[in-house]
Amino acid sequence: DHIDVKFGPLNKGKRTDADMQRFREYGLGQFIHWGVYAIAGGEWNGVKAPTASEWIRVWSGNTAPPNWQQTYDNLYKQFNPKNFDAKRWASQAKQMGARYMIITTKHHDGFCLWPSKYTGYTIAQTPYKKDIVKQLIDAYTAEGIDVYLYFSIIDWNNKDYRTSAPKTEEEKESYNRFLTFTRNQLFELMDNYPKMKGFWFDGTWDKAWINAYEWTYQLEKDLRNAHPGLIIGSRFRNDEHGKRHFDSNGDLLGDYEQGWERKLPAQYEWLNGNDWDCVMTIPPNGWGYIKDWSRFYTKTSYDLIDMLMHSVSMGGNFVLNFGPDGNGKMHTGEDKLAKELGDWMKLNGEAVYGATHAALAPSPYGYYTQKVNALYLTVFNRPVNNQIRLKIPRSATQVPEAASLLANKTSLKMKFVDIGIDLDKNVYFDITLPASFMSKDPFVIKIDTKTGKINALELE
Ligand code: H79
Numbered sequence: 001d002h003i004d005v006k007f008g009p010l011n012k013g014k015r016t017d018a019d020m021q022r023f024r025e026y027g028l029g030q031f032i033h034w035g036v037y038a039i040a041g042g043e044w045n046g047v048k049a050p051t052a053s054e055w056i057r058v059w060s061g062n063t064a065p066p067n068w069q070q071t072y073d074n075l076y077k078q079f080n081p082k083n084f085d086a087k088r089w090a091s092q093a094k095q096m097g098a099r100y101m102i103i104t105t106k107h108h109d110g111f112c113l114w115p116s117k118y119t120g121y122t123i124a125q126t127p128y129k130k131d132i133v134k135q136l137i138d139a140y141t142a143e144g145i146d147v148y149l150y151f152s153i154i155d156w157n158n159k160d161y162r163t164s165a166p167k168t169e170e171e172k173e174s175y176n177r178f179l180t181f182t183r184n185q186l187f188e189l190m191d192n193y194p195k196m197k198g199f200w201f202d203g204t205w206d207k208a209w210i211n212a213y214e215w216t217y218q219l220e221k222d223l224r225n226a227h228p229g230l231i232i233g234s235r236f237r238n239d240e241h242g243k244r245h246f247d248s249n250g251d252l253l254g255d256y257e258q259g260w261e262r263k264l265p266a267q268y269e270w271l272n273g274n275d276w277d278c279v280m281t282i283p284p285n286g287w288g289y290i291k292d293w294s295r296f297y298t299k300t301s302y303d304l305i306d307m308l309m310h311s312v313s314m315g316g317n318f319v320l321n322f323g324p325d326g327n328g329k330m331h332t333g334e335d336k337l338a339k340e341l342g343d344w345m346k347l348n349g350e351a352v353y354g355a356t357h358a359a360l361a362p363s364p365y366g367y368y369t370q371k372v373n374a375l376y377l378t379v380f381n382r383p384v385n386n387q388i389r390l391k392i393p394r395s396a397t398q399v400p401e402a403a404s405l406l407a408n409k410t411s412l413k414m415k416f417v418d419i420g421i422d423l424d425k426n427v428y429f430d431i432t433l434p435a436s437f438m439s440k441d442p443f444v445i446k447i448d449t450k451t452g453k454i455n456a457l458e459l460e
Contacts, residue, residue, distance in 0.1 A: 007217045007239045010224065012334050014275065015255055019197065019229035020147070023256070024275055026099035027312050027352035028345065029319035031150070031279050032089070033104050033287040034132070035111050039326035041291035044068070046296070053323065054288030057109050057156065076111060084328025086132075090329070093145055095347030096338040097355065102144040102200045102279075102319065103136050105189060107150075107288075110157025114192065118184050121157045132179065137193050139174040143207075146197045147430040148231070149189055151181060154203030163206040175208055183219055190227045190323035198231030199223075200258070205244065213240050233258030233277070241446035260316065264307060268357060269313045276316040280307060282337065289323040293333050301340035308341075309378040313367035344441060347407040351444045361391055366442065372403040373398070375447040376406065377382035386433040388445060389417065391426050398449035403431045406444035412436070414447075427454055 014020075014229050037335055042053035049059045057072040060313045063073065067374050080321055093101055106112045114133040115124035123132055137147045154162045160178035162171070191195065209216070216237035223231050234254040239247040245259050246252055256275035264278055271403060289402075304320060311318035320341070322334050322383070345352065358370035365388055366380040375398065380386065390400060403412040417428040431445060 003241070003248040005150070005239050005241070005249055005251075006116045006124070007237075007245050008249065009251050009253055010217075010220060011028075012251055014112065017229065019231060019407065020255060020275070021164035023100075023197075023231055023317070023357070024315075024356070025354040026146070026317045027349075028096070028098050028308060029100040029277065029317050029340075030096065030101065030145075031091045031102045031134075031287075031319045031321040032097040033107065033150075033289075033321060033323045034113065035104060035107050035109060035288065036072070036079055037107070037109065038324060039075050039078060039287040040072070040326060041289045042286065043083055043291060044071070048292065052288070053140045053290045054104075054107055054109075055287050056288075068071065072109070074194055076126050079123070079316065079326070080330035081324075081326060084128075084132070084135075084324075087133035087142075089136070089324075089330070091138065092335070092338055094143040096320075096342040097349055097352075098145055098320075100142050100148060100197070100319075102150050103133065104150040104152075104285070105133055106152055106154050106155070106185070107156040108156055108203055109325045110155040110161075110183075114189065116188060118181055118188065119157065133189075133193060137195050141195050147193075147195065148198045148200050149193070149196050149372070150200045150201040150202060150426065153201065153209055155182075156207070161206050165207045166210045168345070170301050175212075179212060179215055183222075186219070186223060187226065190223070190230075196226075197229070198255075199236070200233060201236040204235055204237065210238050210242050210244070213238055213242075230300040235259070253369075262303060264310050264313060271314060271316070273315070274277075276314075277319050278307065278311045278316055279319045279321060280304075281321045282334065287321055288327045289331065293331070294365050296332060299337075301337055301344065302442070304337065304341055305344055305378075306380060309367040309369065312352050312355055312369050312398070313357060313378075348378070348444045350376060350406060359396075360393070361402075363390075368399075373449055373451070375449055377445045377447065379445060380442045386435060388431040388433065390429040390431065391420075392429065392454065393426050394424070394454050395453060396454060399452045399454050400429050400447050401450050402448045404446050404448075406436070408444045410434070 023315055035052045037056050040056050049056045061067055110121055111121040114131050114232035116122050120122050140147050160174045166172045166175040233255045233256050234245040235258040238244040241248045252274050260278040264428045282299050308318040324330050355371050358368040360368050369376045403414040413432040417430045418426050
């Protein structure tokens, strides 16, 4: 059933270069949505907008103030984030344990956080004036955190932007101007900020963009040639049959699967071994600043650790979103979660960084992650008898040797258990948790392993 595809992946198969290997080992990342929508904070004059706060410009319905779009389009004249300190954000991200950061250089409204010479709708036209992208790249890179640039293809500020396919000659000319504008901005970003590691594209689902597959194919080639090592996800472009993320033959378009927005795969098998990231909001589907969190369920650090370990156990990165306010300060709820997650990462980061999927049946107690000579089990469901039972296939090439609590190095008793309905296929090990060990957080059991074959006699 092979379909002829001319505009599929530039390269098939997983990248093995150092930049991609680094991406694969991040584990935890930070997303930042910042723009003029932060001034509104999901409401205006106390009236709350029903939708994602970064989409507030297209607020409609009977609660929206009259002329809201015009008001929004003038908000940039007030953008003057006096409390913005790139070093403080970078230091917080470092404390949290993030290894990469994605910043919205331009969201759907078209407002640019860098002084683009291709539009007048940028940070340079605000009272603040200074280049925010540059400050962030410098500050985060100095902390050892890689920076990726979020870039929306949707641009409500550009007259030549359109959603539907251009039909008349005039429409075609106009859309070609938009494509050139987009290309210019992308090269401008790579030129201005050579330390950037990749693009995180968004808003690529419009028919006009989908039809430009030949042009986007060439652009991807040119971007990669201009910036060796560049990392681009699967959301950038589609093949000539309009297939997005994966081409018509199921081959991944880009370096990693970029479809896991606010959701996680239930099964490892769904991922076909591809690299991927999960990007997640704290409030439900709110990416930009939201002043009032009280009207929503907001995720707890327990939820975040759960999703982080879920992601890493399936070979992906977990990226937590922050939406700072119009003055450049994180929401106090974000500060609290960053601290809690960071405290947990300081004790347990070894189970995250450089760790990946373990070829074991999912554990009823939590998530497995793995490195050479170590298996990690992050426990969320502690059994009432304090016996953690590992089920290891007899065919495994890593044999459990010793167990300990990762956070405090306490060694744990582990023994082979002569029980199981499938002893010919699997062997079982029980790890005993001391009854005196209490933890209000999920905790990690580190199981040292050695390369070899499981020999049942040796175990008994
Ligand atoms: O920046 C945040 C959101 O503002 C932005 N992406 C995250 C990272 C975002 N823009 N739109 N959306 C999220 C949701 C859009 C969903 C849809 Fe569609 C667009 C529904 C129909 C068109 C994409 C294409 C999903 C289904 C088809």
